[in-house]
Structure formats: structure tokens, C-alpha cells
Amino acid sequence: MTSLAYLVAIWLFLAGLYGVITSRHLIHLVMCLSVAQSSTFVVLLAGQRLDGVGRTLLLLDIVAQAALTALLLALAVAAHARSGELDPKRTRVVRE
């Protein structure tokens, strides 16, 4: 049972990263990254350690990852404002 949970976590992580690599849109990329982030929730849920401390860790993790996702979305908006592009391969071009 536990090993199945770890497999799910690895699958989520790899699927999320595959999305990050192949993404053509910054917002889509951030969403893929949050799929990869959610693999950590599964790892924290996996064991038999879901006592008070385990639940606290899970909550704190969700809060931290949500804050990071919000920041990444803001950065995507900033990158779009700077370059006029939403394709992650082209955001390095500075608009003249």
C-alpha cells in the first residue's frame, strides 16, 4: 500500500516536470509545476504517520506551496509585461 503511494508520488512529480518541459504557455507551466509540487503531499500522506504532527506538516506544506504558486503566477505576469511573450522559450527577449 505504501509503495503504491510512493509510486503515485513519483508519477505526479515526473508528469508535472514533463508538463513544465513541454509547456508553451507560462500559466500552463505554473500549473504543471503545482502538479509536481503536489507529489510532496502524497509522500507526506503515504506512511502511517498521519498523527497530529503529520497533519500539521501537510497543512504547512500546502500553505507554502500555494504561496509559491501565487508568486510564480505574479512572476509570469511580470515576465509577460517585460517581454510581451507568454511562450517560456521567448520570455528572455527584452521588448525594445
Add this chain to the structure above:
Amino acid sequence: MLTPPIPVVLPLLAAALLAAGHRLVPRWLAVLLAVGASLAVACVAVSMLVYSRDAGLVVYWFGGWIPHAGHAPGIAFAIDNSAAMLVLLASVLAAAAMSFGFRNPESGGTLFYVLMLVFLAAASGIALTGDLFNLFLFVVLLSASLFVLCAASPGGFELAVAHTVGLVLLLGGIALVYQRTAALNMAEAGRILAGRSDPVAVAAFALAACGLLVETAIVPFHLWLAGALQEAPAPVGGLTVGIVIELGLYAITRLYWVVFSGALNPYENGVRNLLVTFGAITALVGAATCFAESHLKRMIGFSAIAHAGIMLMGVALWSPSALAGVNLYAMAQAMLHAALFLGAGILLHRMGTVDEFELHGRARRPRWLAILFFLGAAGLAGLPPFTSFWGDVMLNGAAIRLGYSWIPWLVFFAQAGTASAIFRFSGRAFLGWGAAPVLSRPHSKGHGHAPFSMYASASALLLLGLLAGLAPGLTGAAESAALYMQDRAGYAQRVLDMLTPYPPSVHDVSATAADLTFALAGVTMALWFAWAAVSHLHIRRAVTRWRGFDHAMRFLRMVHHPNVVVSVVWLILGTALFGVAACCWIL
């Protein structure tokens, strides 16, 4: 005793106050409050340094939740000499970086100082904490403040994505440790893991180390650094090259010695060889790319990467005198890189550009800036008797004793390479070495002169970084800090059982004539490299005519202007490499 939480609580409190009143507080008051808070943290760090030197390790339990029968229900700050030194370094760098833009409103409004204070609090937290999940949250806080500080750079988004993936890896490692041990206190987890040989512990170490290698900017996890630095404001860049790398390295060292060293004991040689290889490749790639670069800020970034590789090799030798060398080396190179980056900020403010060719011969005055750059580069090359020289002596001595006699040569060439790039830049820009380049664009315009506060903070960092090496008893103190850091059983006894084992006996290292000659040869070679690259055109032509060199340089340049996709792909490759190596140790 209530001082241990101050380095985290005070900057956060000041940041909250400034954020709440950022429309009301005038800018000078905000700067004063921010610099004052970081100087107060520096004072607390000095007191912790003195106190932990006598006591070895000072443990502070939040809310009085002390451990009972070897189980720790609460969260602890565990302060030894290395932790206190790191807090001191972070607070001095933060104070210098924040006073750098004192008279220059362009360097940021009140909210900029809020972010810098949050950054300082997170840095202190990483140094002081003795709890695994606490460490993760402080790394998140550090990364988040770094994202916003670097948001204006073209590489800001890559930095954020790379660090987020790194955080997922780090948390994966910490969660595995928690699953295995049901403990979040580092000492307790280390004690439980030590008894058995457990493949899960190897996986956890591999994940956590890969996550932290992103912070440490080790090849191939390093691609975020140069892009983020390219357009970063000088104070932000100075803090990034100065302290982020050290924090990542410190966290790896702490986690290895306190949590994993018992469980990884059978694989010690494998871990050592893997990390030394990563470090060696980083030092070479960093030095080569640094030399190939003409943009000063990127050049300093690659130099920091090369020195991060050297320090990782020192940490991974798992020997007390090598770690003592790294302690000194880290202190020196953090201050010197930060000082050079602030110097780059001064140049940018005055001339409007930091490109080597555009600046050719135009920055002859004031002389002090030229002296600052030449001294900084000489310090990076390990000029005796300054701090980095002593780091080199201890690191090289330990490497030779362990049978890695190639490490001193690699360190020699990496240091000479990075220093010669900065010598070459300074020669061109300040002294007008070489032929004047033909430029397609007109000269960019700056402000012409820079305020005194900029020179003062850059010079203060440079002098501190160089002159710390003259302090008496420094090598002995570094060695005792390293011995405390590597003593897993002693750390656990102090944290969980509240015992105080005897302090280690250490003695100072003295430099031999061979060390002095080696270091002086390094500085001379760096200067000669720089001079040859600018003026001996026939040598340069002969080298560049060799096609392999040309291809290699083009490949390095192409890789180091990445987009998000490329940097994530390299990050995955690095993690996969680490994972394959870890599987090889177990099987």
C-alpha cells in the same frame, strides 16, 4: 537566555512594521531601521559566537518543550560556532547591501527593504535551526524573497522555477526521513537512522542534497544564477553571490553530519567521490565560463559558481581540516564576491554599463575603484596572507593527506581562471589595456559619479573579507568549528541528553614556504593570463584557431543563456545522475 530567536524575530518584526507603514515611513527612516536591525543581528551573532566557543553548542527550546527520554517534542535552535559565523556573515552582508543604496532612490523603495529583511531572517533561520521541517520552511522563505528581489531580471522566472523544483526535492527527502523515524529533530532523526543500514536513508539524502545543490549553484543545477544576476540591482546580486551559495552548502553539511552520516557510513566513499566530482566539474566549468564572459555581473556570478565547486569539494572530503578550510574560504569569498558585485553596481551607476569592451579605458578615476577590483581579484586567487589563502592551505593539506593530490592543482587553476577574468576586466576598464575596441553602439550614459555610501559599503566588505585572515588563532578556531560540526554523537548528546562533552583540542596551522610559493604563483599566473588575453594577440589567435576550443566555448555560452525548459532539463539530468550513483552505492 532569550537571545537565540533574535536573528530571526527582529528582522521579521522590522519587516512587518515597514510593510504596514510603507506609505507613511519616509525612505531614510526605512533604510535606517533596516540597517539598524541587521547591525543588531550582527551584534547578537557576535555574542553567540563568543558564547558557543566556550559552550560548544547552545540549544534553545521554543516554549520550553525540552526533550524527554531522548524524544524531542518541540523545536530547537542549535547554535554552534559555524551557525553563529554564518548569521554574522549574513547580517554584515545585508547591512552593507542595504546601506549601499542609501542615497540612491533608484535602488528601491521601502518594500525593497522589507524583502531584504525577510531574506536576512530566513538566512539566520537556516543557520540556527535544529529541526528538519523548520529548515524546509526557512529555505522556502529564502527562495520566495529571492524570487521577488530578482523579479526584474530577465532570468527571474527561471530562478523561480528551478528553486521550486529544488524545494519539492528537498521536502521529498525530509518527508522520507520523517516516515522512517517519526522524528523532525535533526539529532533525534540522526540517532534513529544511525543504527541500521537503510536504502530509504540513501534516497532521502539524494533528494535533499539535490534540492540544496540548486541553492548552491553546482553544475548542472546552476543555470538560474547568471541570468538572475545579469540585471539584478547591486544589493540583491551582492547578497545572492555572497550568502545563498553558503547557505545551501551549510545545509548540506549540517544534514549530512547530523542526520545522515550514521546511515551513510557504509557508502561514505561513494558519496565523497560523487560530490567531489560534482565540485570539480563545477570549478572547471565556472572558471572557463567566467573567463569567456565580458559582462561584469555575469562574470562575478560564474566566479561564485567556480568557488562554490571548490567549497563543495572541501565539504565532501568529510575531513575536519578540509571543512575548516572551507569555513575560512567561504567567509572570504562571500565578502569578496559581494564587494565586487557592489563595485559593479558603482560602475553601472557611474557609466551606465558593465560591459568590458564598452568601458575600455573610460573608468580611470577614481583610482580607489580600480584598487578595489584588483585587490578583490587577488583575494579570490588566494593572495597571502589574506583569508582565502589560509582556507587554501588547510583545504589543500587535507586533500593531499587523503590522497587527492590533484585537488590542489584544480583549485589553483580554477582560482587563477576566475581571478584572471576580473584582472582582465579591470585592466581594460580602469587602465586601458589592449587596443581600443570598435563599437557599433554609442557609449551609454550614467550619472558620472557615485555617492560616498556606495564606495563605503563596497570597501568595508572588501577590507573585512581580506583582513579577517590576519586575526590570530583563526585556523584553530575554524578547525574547532569543523570538529563540532562533524561530531554527530556529540551533537545528539548536547541536544537530546543535555550533556556537555569535552571540547576538542585544536592547534593553529602554519603556512610553509611551499604554500606561499604556490599561492604567489597562482596570483602571478592570473595576472599574466589577463595580460596575455588582452595584449599578446598571437597567443590568443593561436588558441582560438584550435577548433575544439572554439566549439567548447560556443557550447558553454549557448548553455548559459538558457530558457526555463533548458534549465529544468539540466536540473532533472543532474538529479538522475545523482540517483543512478546512489543506486550504485546500494547494489
